Amino acid sequence: MTGEEHTFKYKLDFYYLSALIYLLTLITYGGIRGNFVEAEFKYVLNDPLMYVIIFFVLMSITALLLNMARNRRLVISHDAIIFRHHWDERRIAVQDIEWMHIGRESGVQTGGRFQVIVIKLKDKRRAYRIRVGRYEREKELVHEMQAIASRVPRRKRRMWQRPRMTDR
Numbered sequence: 135m136t137g138e139e140h141t142f143k144y145k146l147d148f149y150y151l152s153a154l155i156y157l158l159t160l161i162t163y164g165g166i167r168g169n170f171v172e173a174e175f176k177y178v179l180n181d182p183l184m185y186v187i188i189f190f191v192l193m194s195i196t197a198l199l200l201n202m203a204r205n206r207r208l209v210i211s212h213d214a215i216i217f218r219h220h221w222d223e224r225r226i227a228v229q230d231i232e233w234m235h236i237g238r239e240s241g242v243q244t245g246g247r248f249q250v251i252v253i254k255l256k257d258k259r260r261a262y263r264i265r266v267g268r269y270e271r272e273k274e275l276v277h278e279m280q281a282i283a284s285r286v287p288r289r290k291r292r293m294w295q296r297p298r299m300t301d302r
Contacts, residue, residue: 140278142269144206149198156191163187208269210278215253231286232256236279251279 167181209216217224235252251264264279266272 139209139211140274142208142210142271142275144201144208145268145270146198146201149194149201153191153194153198156187156194160184160187160191208264208275210275210282215282226253226255226262228282228285230255230257231282233287234279234283235288236276236283251276 164184167184203220205220207218209218213228215226215228217226232254234254236250238249249266251266252261253264254261266275269275
């Protein structure tokens with residue numbers, strides 16, 4: 135590996151929060167239903183809604199554990215962008231990039247100037263889409279991608295798009 139590498143870990147905040155919220159819902163519903171309505175916990179386990187909440191708790195904890203085991207990372211070096219996880223890695227060489235776009239995603243209503251990085255390779259039909267908010271150290275990630283974007287062509291405007299005020 136030549137030069138310096140910058141590693142950005144995938145955020146697991148969403149998975150932690152969903153598992154915690156479902157677990158708190160389970161505890162709250164079981165406590166209210168067991169103490170105030172039935173006066174015993176053995177009746178709570180016969181409740182079908184309790185099984186649904188338990189299912190959501192188990193699914194959210196499973197998703198969290200699988201994503202922790204996967205250990206996704208985005209590694210940016212001078213000559214490549216590497217998508218790495220526990221079992222495999224996908225390498226994109228900078229010279230294989232046809233064009234690159236850093237900016238907003240058209241259909242998404244989240245805040246921030248830089249939301250998505252789109253990379254189109256010369257030999258691939260589909261573009262890679264990196265959502266900046268899903269990785270740690272977002273500003274540093276955008277800065278590193280802008281350094282790579284300065285060495286590759288920008289995306290050409292589509293024919294059917296209206297011209298912007300700056301294009302006139």
